[in-house]
Amino acid sequence: MWVQPWDAGLDEAEWQTWIAEGHDFGQLSVNGLPGHPPTVVPTHFICDGTLLLIHLARPNPVWTAIERDPHVVLTVIGDYAFIPGTWRAKAGTPPADGVPTSYYAAVQFTCRADIVDDPQAKAELLRRQLAHFQPGGDHAAVAVDQPPYGRMLPGIRGLRLQVTDVLAKFKYDDHKPVDHRSAVADRLVHRGQGLDVPTAHQQRRRLDRIGPWKP
Known part of the structure; x- marks a missing residue:
């Protein structure tokens, strides 16, 4: 994932x-077997410090692919929206000359x-x-010798993903002027489609x- 300086996470606490x-659903990417493309699996996960479960x-x-190569990547994406070019035109230029982009x-x-x-x-x-995921505890006990989970455990395998690196990207035009960013945010709320509000x-x-972007 390519990250411009103005799109980078500001600190670890941000990501x-x-x-x-609540961003606990992502895509697990695993190196493919020889002659095969990478395998990508959509999945929920929980994050516990440097460990994903x-x-x-x-x-x-x-x-089979994980057993051959345990180096994997889990990617989480959210709070995304398409930004039309007319919203990004520079002041004093025709709106149609603006170049669209994606926010996300x-x-x-990166894990082992x-x-x-x-x-x-x-x-x-x-x-x-x-x-x-169910903090209210409204579920049966999870035990190897009790139903319903006991008889289902053989049908699953678990994964502990030890995090070795984290790359965060928040792409929201932070290099643009303050007034421009405020105006786009207002337009997103007014449009109100999909994930526009978040x-x-x-x-x-x-x-x-950040305020005004300073390289």
Whole structure:
């Protein structure tokens, strides 16, 4: 992922907060077997410091590739919107001369994968995931000797992804003038399609932190 200086994460807390706000679904990319393209798996995950926890179905073809090469990437993308060129035209120029772009936030985790097959360890992984996704506890106990999860554990494998590098990108025209960024955020809220409102929130949040861009 290419990151311009003005699109870079401002600090570790920025991407950590963004992930913690509910951006817990991404794409796991695994190096392909010889003669085959990379394998990409959409999946939920939980983030615990430098560790990401995932589980996938045992029949998933990704396992052979991971066993051959445990170096993987998990990519999370959100708060994105298409910005028409008419919104980005320079002052004093025809609106049609503006060049469109995409706004988005993205975090890429480079990891080393450790496969979890021990039943007790898989049960603990599921308990930790459920504590995140169903914090109210409205689910059956996850135990190797109790239904419903006990009989289902053989059908999954767990993954512990040890994070070795993080690349964060928040692409919201932060190199543009303050008035321009404010106007685009207002237009996003007014348009109100898809993820326009959370995209505007990210642009305004970055604007408050950065102000005028200084190389």
